[in-house]
Amino acid sequence: MVIYGVHPVEEALRGRRKVHRIWATERGSWEGNVTVVSAEEIAERAETDAHQGVAALVDPYPYVDEAELLAVEAPFLVALDEVTDPQNLGAIARTAEGVGATGLIIPERRSAEVTPAVCKASAGAVEHLKIARVRNLADFLAEAKEKGCWVYGAAAGSKTSYDQPDYGGGVVAVLGAEGKGLRPRVASMCDDLVSLPLLGQVESLNVSATAAVLLYRILQFRLDAST
Amino acid sequence: MVIYGVHPVEEALRGRRKVHRIWATERGSWEGNVTVVSAEEIAERAETDAHQGVAALVDPYPYVDEAELLAVEAPFLVALDEVTDPQNLGAIARTAEGVGATGLIIPERRSAEVTPAVCKASAGAVEHLKIARVRNLADFLAEAKEKGCWVYGAAAGSKTSYDQPDYGGGVVAVLGAEGKGLRPRVASMCDDLVSLPLLGQVESLNVSATAAVLLYRILQFRLDAST
Structure with a gap:
């Protein structure tokens, strides 16, 4: 796929997937197979004007297997239930990477996936964060619970305040779709x-x-518990 | 101005500015001077396809005077230093309204202002939040300090963690522009x-x-201090 934007290309270069070639309006300090071209050509290749003068041809996004996310000790996972807006997926991936989450889980269907727009919205964080696609999110959560994780869903109006739970050990934070929240199951x-x-x-x-608020609360709990 | 989207129009109807007329694809439960029109006509009036079937002609955005924001006891204010992205201004306004901030301050120049796109990004929260435009943000902060406020700026890499300060009394949280952070002054x-x-x-x-993280930390501090 063709990704675009300064941060996305920079992070791809120090990330997990192969960067085949780069198109940039200036040679700058870009590493690798760089071709200097016009902004118009970059816009055409990236299919957007939001390219900031650089685009790159990279391998498809390297999703990880869900089993890998559950194999670590005391995982800190984030699961998204049918979040369809690429801006939101990107922003959440960026925050998840920032709090040191060990993985992000999205459903295979009715969810945004890691497109170039999501790479951009995440400022390239998706290159470092482990992201898995699962067939059925409820089944994944059941599996996570079997492996000893505690699963916390964000739901407006629920009794427990986000700052009350014990977020030590394995934790999965689940966030629902814009406007709809979590599905009942x-x-x-x-x-x-x-x-x-x-x-x-x-x-x-x-x-x-x-x-952002929930993930930083979980991080703070874990930092406070470890000192 | 013409605002659009379900939440923006709903909140304008229970907000501070006059709603002169509404265009909607269905009569629904809209109050006031409603005309049922095609989606195309709404798109034309709203100048966007993101209208969700409703638009409204409303008064210009009713900014408040900065003095009003400093006249309350123990204000909880949010100040934005040249945040230019309407999505970010809208999202921050929504969060600020959610934490019960008593006001939001933006500079007159080199800042996003409260456009219809910002109304949409804020889900209508701008109709309830008090927003002031100031000529010079540093001067405003000096004035806030004179009035007894403590001013906290978010700056990546600074020594103090966001969870350490005493956020009681009058507080101003200052956030900088995307990519640039706070200006030195x-x-x-x-x-x-x-x-x-x-x-x-x-x-x-x-x-x-x-x-979101900083404002909820401030809110939590104030809630904990009051119990």
Whole structure:
């Protein structure tokens, strides 16, 4: 696929997939097989004007196997239930990488996948984060629980505040689709549902804002527990 | 101006500005002066296809005066230093409204303003949040400090972790532009600079993710302090 943007190409170069060639408006400090071309040619190859003067031909996105994500000790996983907006998937991947999450799980169907737009929205974080696609998210959560993980779903209005649970050990944070939240079967697989306090008039946050708050709370819990 | 989208129009109807008329593809439960028209006509009036079947002619956005934001006791303010992306301004406004912030401050120049796209990105939260435009952000922060506020700027890599400060009393949280961070004069006005831990390879989060984490930390501090 052809990815674009400064950060996405930079991170691909130090990531896991092969970068076959780069097109850039200036030679700059790009490594590898670089061709200097016009902005118009890059726009054509990237199929967008948001390329920031660079695009790269790279291997398909290297999804990992879900079993790999459950094989680590005390995994810190993030699961997305039918999040379809590439901006949200990218933003959440960037935050997940930032908190040191050991993996991100997305369903195979009715979900955004890791497209060039998602690479861009994640500022290239997807090159370092392990992402698995699963056939059925509820089944994956059941498997995670069998392996000893605690599963927490974000659900507006639920009784438990996001800052109350013990987030030590293996943890899966589950976030639902924009506007729809978690599907019933996915919610029923959660050990607890947590919510963020909302003091204003608006009834929910953007899913990537909810993810940022919840993931940093989990990270802070784990950092505090380890000192 | 013409705003569009279900939440933006709903929130405008229960917000502070006058809604002169509504165009919708279905009568539905819209109140007021509603005309049922085609999706094409709405797209033309809204100048976008992202209208979700409804648009409304409303008064210009009712910015408040900065003095009003400093007149409340123990204000909880959010200031944005040249955030130019409408998506980020909208997302941050939505989160700020959610945490019960008493106001949002943006500079008059080199900043996104409250356009219909920002209304949409905020899911209508801008109709309830008080937003002021200031000529000079550093001067505003100086004034806020004179009035007894503590000013905290988010700056990647700074020594103080975002979870350490005492966020009681009057607080201003300052967030910088995407990619550039806080300008030096703005940073120098901050009582402290705070950072979020980053455990991965990527060097920063999206400004709206940083805002969500910092604002919820401030809210949590204030909730914990009041119990």
